[in-house]
Amino acid sequence: MYDLSNIATLAIYSILTGGLYAAMSYGLALVYGVMKIINLAHAATMMLAAFTVLTFNRWIGLDPILGSIVVLPIFFFAGMGLYRVAVRRVAAVPVASLLLLFGVWLVAQNLAYIIWGSEDQSILTSYTFATIDVVGIKIAVIRIIPFGLSIVMLAILRWFLANTDLGRAIRAVSQDRVAARLAGINADRTATLAFGIGTMLSAFAGGLLTLIFSFTPNFGGVFQLKSFAIIVLGGLESFAGVALGALVLSTIEQFSILIPGWRASLVNLLAFGLLVLTLVVLPGGIASLFARRRKVAE
Amino acid sequence: MSLVRNPYVAGLAVAVLAALYPVVRPDDLTVLGLGFLTFVFITQALSWGLVGGYAGQISFGFAAFFGTGAYTTAILWSKNGWDPVATLPVAGVAAMIVAILVGLPVFRLSAQYFSIATIGVGEAARVIAINLDNITGGASGLNLPFNVPDKSWFYWAGLTLATITFLVSAWIRRHRFGLALFALRMDQSAAESVGVPTAIFKNLAHCVAAFFVGTAAGLYAMYLSYTHPDQVFGFDISIGMVLMNVIGGIGTLWGPVLGAIVYFPVRQIVLSDPNLVAVNVLIFGALLIFIILFEPGGLLGLLSRFGVVARGGLRLRPQDAGAIVELEPAASADDEA
Numbered sequence: 001m002y003d004l005s006n007i008a009t010l011a012i013y014s015i016l017t018g019g020l021y022a023a024m025s026y027g028l029a030l031v032y033g034v035m036k037i038i039n040l041a042h043a044a045t046m047m048l049a050a051f052t053v054l055t056f057n058r059w060i061g062l063d064p065i066l067g068s069i070v071v072l073p074i075f076f077f078a079g080m081g082l083y084r085v086a087v088r089r090v091a092a093v094p095v096a097s098l099l100l101l102f103g104v105w106l107v108a109q110n111l112a113y114i115i116w117g118s119e120d121q122s123i124l125t126s127y128t129f130a131t132i133d134v135v136g137i138k139i140a141v142i143r144i145i146p147f148g149l150s151i152v153m154l155a156i157l158r159w160f161l162a163n164t165d166l167g168r169a170i171r172a173v174s175q176d177r178v179a180a181r182l183a184g185i186n187a188d189r190t191a192t193l194a195f196g197i198g199t200m201l202s203a204f205a206g207g208l209l210t211l212i213f214s215f216t217p218n219f220g221g222v223f224q225l226k227s228f229a230i231i232v233l234g235g236l237e238s239f240a241g242v243a244l245g246a247l248v249l250s251t252i253e254q255f256s257i258l259i260p261g262w263r264a265s266l267v268n269l270l271a272f273g274l275l276v277l278t279l280v281v282l283p284g285g286i287a288s289l290f291a292r293r294r295k296v297a298e
Numbered sequence: 299m300s301l302v303r304n305p306y307v308a309g310l311a312v313a314v315l316a317a318l319y320p321v322v323r324p325d326d327l328t329v330l331g332l333g334f335l336t337f338v339f340i341t342q343a344l345s346w347g348l349v350g351g352y353a354g355q356i357s358f359g360f361a362a363f364f365g366t367g368a369y370t371t372a373i374l375w376s377k378n379g380w381d382p383v384a385t386l387p388v389a390g391v392a393a394m395i396v397a398i399l400v401g402l403p404v405f406r407l408s409a410q411y412f413s414i415a416t417i418g419v420g421e422a423a424r425v426i427a428i429n430l431d432n433i434t435g436g437a438s439g440l441n442l443p444f445n446v447p448d449k450s451w452f453y454w455a456g457l458t459l460a461t462i463t464f465l466v467s468a469w470i471r472r473h474r475f476g477l478a479l480f481a482l483r484m485d486q487s488a489a490e491s492v493g494v495p496t497a498i499f500k501n502l503a504h505c506v507a508a509f510f511v512g513t514a515a516g517l518y519a520m521y522l523s524y525t526h527p528d529q530v531f532g533f534d535i536s537i538g539m540v541l542m543n544v545i546g547g548i549g550t551l552w553g554p555v556l557g558a559i560v561y562f563p564v565r566q567i568v569l570s571d572p573n574l575v576a577v578n579v580l581i582f583g584a585l586l587i588f589i590i591l592f593e594p595g596g597l598l599g600l601l602s603r604f605g606v607v608a609r610g611g612l613r614l615r616p617q618d619a620g621a622i623v624e625l626e627p628a629a630s631a632d633d634e635a
Binding site (some may be wrong): 008036037038040086089094096097098099100102103104105106107109110111113114135221222224228229232263264266268269271272273275276279280 | 305354407413418422544578582594
């Protein structure tokens with residue numbers, strides 16, 4: 001029943017979905033790195049971005065791919081605004097910021113219900129059902145484009161963090177906030193910027209997810225849990241770890257259909273199962289494996 | 299005056315006063331029903347406070363315990379022919395087993411990561427309950443027998459459970475166990491370095507909380523004669539417990555009680571008003587934001603401003619939390635300097 005080309009298709013889809021998952025999770029990892037707080041508004045951002053893309057699509061027929069890029073500045077500034085107005089006041093107390101951002105999520109979710117209703121929404125484009133033939137394997141265009149854009153986005157971000165003063169400031173604050181401040185970095189401004197970038201990345205992922213999945217105001221929660229499983233698996237702040245974690249999760253999800261008696265409604269449990277398994281077997285994430293090996297090598 | 303300050307005496311006095319109501323007005327079924335539900339919510343809030351307040355581990359997954367308790371009672375009662383009252387302790391123990399299964403891996407996480415993982419716990423429990431349709435009735439729910447005791451009985455049963463939970467919570471606060479929870483909330487590494495077995499204590503608090511939530515859920519299922527996964531495993535059950543604590547004063551003894559007494563009627567009004575029901579999450583979310591930004595101590599914090607009660611509980615204001623977050627210098631206004 002499952003021949004080699006089926007397996008190859010699943011493998012390709014795993015990689016393609018993994019790229020999008022990496023972009024989705026990195027926003028959460030970045031904010032955690034700089035502020036040591038979990039951005040529970042991540043789910044709200046993805047959901048709001050999806051609906052904003054939908055609205056642009058319905059209103060002026062804007063293509064969802066372009067839409068995902070157009071919304072980036074909006075969410076960048078919205079994220080910075082949220083940080084300046086609210087998060088910053090309680091950022092020193094993780095529990096308080098967690099509850100605050102949880103409240104933001106609830107409010108955003110309810111606002112979306114009021115504005116867009118609770119029906120399942122989806123965006124159909126001329127290429128939604130188009131496929132490309134690669135050595136006999138059909139691959140959906142709507143999987144390839146988000147993957148490509150995610151990779152480009154992550155590459156830009158990596159370049160920004162490595163080569164610009166602001167990017168270096170973000171990395172410095174993630175590594176050691178006190179030392180960064182002693183070196184003259186304005187930690188508060190850096191945190192604002194990081195929160196903006198993190199929000200922007202979540203929005204980017206949320207916009208691209210509209211190509212593949214249908215969505216309701218509830219939809220961010222599932223992907224938030226996936227992002228979380230990925231960054232725990234990836235070792236919280238490691239760039240390569242996040243990418244690898246994303247690949248592992250997407251592979252497990254894609255291949256789960258091979259399990260006999262599997263129900264599609266259980267797919268979203270896999271992220272949680274992976275999370276628990278990681279915590280039991282590998283509490284430091286994938287990155288700790290490499291760290292251990294490196295230590296042995298030394 | 300010192301008797302009023304004694305939590306056991308004060309708690310029992312309030313309970314005795316509340317217990318008189320069905321004697322005075324045995325026919326006021328509306329108030330008795332609402333009273334019973336309030337006691338269920340107080341039990342939930344107090345239990346959540348043991349983990350979220352005392353130990354500082356904010357959980358968004360307590361619905362898993364509530365649902366487990368409700369379904370344990372529902373199944374033993376309707377399918378195995380048990381006496382419903384006899385199922386209540388079993389419901390508590392079943393919830394406790396879930397708490398151990400969840401707690402062992404998830405408490406390995408630091409406090410914040412624990413919180414997000416618990417969102418998954420609640421969601422996983424709900425999805426599993428819906429998919430185990432031959433046991434739980436799946437998406438169509440489970441109808442239970444209707445031969446239940448009268449409302450006064452439920453009122454007293456709920457009150458008894460809430461009172462026991464309160465007394466246990468008061469006892470934990472004064473006991474070494476409670477001090478250990480406070481210590482690990484403030485600084486887990488420091489607590490470990492002075493010999494507090496933090497992992498065991500967190501799991502223990504989790505189990506105690508789950509037991510009471512599960513028992514309360516069993517009573518709740520009896521009262522409604524119906525269970526549905528979305529109702530007893532619903533995310534709003536978990537959110538409710540967080541909100542009641544935040545409203546009353548997170549980490550305090552009386553805060554969860556006060557929070558439940560305020561939250562429950564507001565929730566009833568909001569859910570029964572066709573104009574407000576669409577915005578109920580908005581109202582509670584905005585309230586959460588508002589409290590955290592302006593009065594993180596909740597109602598008790600507000601009262602302490604007027605000197606009615608002493609300030610206590612979880613310190614959520616950056617200026618109060620100086621000693622707790624010394625690892626992370628405040629990213630607040632003084633950062634500009």
